[in-house]
Amino acid sequence: MESGGGAGFLTTVVVLIALLLPVLVLFEAWRSRRVAIADDAQEATLDPVLSTSGMSRKIVFGMVVLTEAFLLLIAYGANEPFRQAEAKERQKEFAVEAAAHTYVQYCVSCHGVSGKGYLENIGLVGKPLATSALQATDPDEHKANVRMITQTLVNGRNAGAMPAWGVENGGPLNYQMINELTIMITEGRWDAVEALAKDKGVMSPTEAPITDPVAAGKLIVTQGACASCHAVSGTAAKGAVGPALDGIANRKIGGVADFNAANVKKWVANPSSLKPGSSMPPYALKESYLDAIAAYLATLK
Structure with a gap:
């Protein structure tokens, strides 16, 4: 966030410079011409070399435009990586919010509100999902987790103990919904599930006393x-x-x-x-x- 803020400040400065540059150049040109030449001077006197075509002003204007374009290009290039990162973060938040709704509807009864499964409630049949192993930050481990979670959601496992939820297997979850759930689980965003469950009054099943x-x-x-x-x-x-x-x-x-x-x-x-x-x-x-x-x-x- 600090890097993004620094890039935003730099971009703002560059844009302001680009906007002020032509004003300053034109003002200085006007000021220098009015100081050196009498107020009742003719155009030829004001611009003796290129007065008939006005080329001197066109050249100055062209240089200013090119400089502005260059500065704006620098500003865009400096800000683009952070804009993309912010856009990706927003997309992730949208995915997590959608996944929380899907999880509360289909998954809470087995895995619990906190995603701890039978570690939250021994009466739950679902395995713990809120584990450090599934929230691995190593790129290779993360890819392996995404693949495993996706395949499990689509095809099920453990001889039907975990049912197949993918639409291709007759389940209610399409690719986008499964992808959203995968993002939520691997990011460990159980706060979104807990907030939604609290808002909707959804709770994990009551835990029975351990008799064995x-x-x-x-x-x-x-x-x-x-x-x-x-x-x-x-x-x-x-x-x-x-x-x-x-x-x-x-x-x-x-x-x-x-x-x-x-x-x-x-x-x-x-x-x-x-x-x-x-x-x-x-x-x-x-x-x-x-x-x-x-x-x-x-x-x-």
Whole structure:
């Protein structure tokens, strides 16, 4: 924004110079001629060389016009990249606003208002969408996310657990609507969804109490954010960034803390509290979810 403001100021200055230049040139020409020549002088005296054709004034005028054109061209060139960036940003905002309406209509019932899926409400069947992985800023990762989200929306996945929403598969979403949703998800613009949902009085389904902590913990660990870094044999969790969680109940947590429910909850919520400098990110989960994760991990012996 600061760069755009600087370019706007520069453009304004150049335009003002271009507008004032002919006025200043013509005024100076008139002033110098009136000072040097008597008021009752003839035209030939005023312009003895080219008085009959008026060429001197035409040349001056032509030079002024060329200079103005050059200055305006510079102003346009300096401002164009920022104009395009602002236009792109406006288009993105329009896309996000449209996507929020589509999401509230079709997606809230499974993924929740905040896009956290069953991490927001264990009763929701949708996977978390508001994740750092889907909002990656690396260009290659961003392209991969766009492709994956688009294909998932068009064709569905997980044997129908996520239905196909594309019109080519009988769904209600056309290419533009899917593209808008993809922009909103990869940009992490859940603020737009939350604002619209609040305005329309839409809420995520009421969460039922967790009656089976182990099952709930397994869902969170093997299909949530944990699975992107950790693996658990026989589940969908295939992450290879962090250590496999098989046998975790018989190991030190993070290599430093005894395995128990309290330390598991501390580790998930704030790893650095047990191991300063830990590369594992903190996860702000509900207390009931932390209890469920601890209960499930206790079964991995």
